[in-house]
Amino acid sequence: MAKAxxxxxxxxxxxxxxxSDKKTAGAALDALTGIITKEVADGGAVTLPGVGKIYCRERPERMVRNPATGEQFxxxxxxxxxxTVAKALKDSVNV
Structure with a gap:
């Protein structure tokens, strides 16, 4: 596997x-990250065309088990x- x-x-x-220069590109990346974080934290979703959809899912209260002790809580x-990864990205990987 290639390094990230x-x-x-x-x-x-x-x-x-x-x-452009790296400073502008870094600012653009930071702004995009901030927008995505704020939207998903507020319960929304963000679709990046060709990449996928980032969203927040609520999980209900549930019973789980500690694998070391077997105790349920x-x-x-x-x-x-x-x-959710976009079909276009999946298809580009599986050529």
């Missing part, structure tokens, strides 16, 4: 694609961030 792209590498690639309701 770091933020520095992503900013450099974004700057090259945009034809009630876990409170919580929220979980989910990502």
């Amino acid at each position: 792209m770091t933020k520095t590498q992503l900013v450099a690639a974004l700057a090259e694609e945009m034809g 009630k876990k409170d309701a919580d929220k979980q961030v989910k990502v």
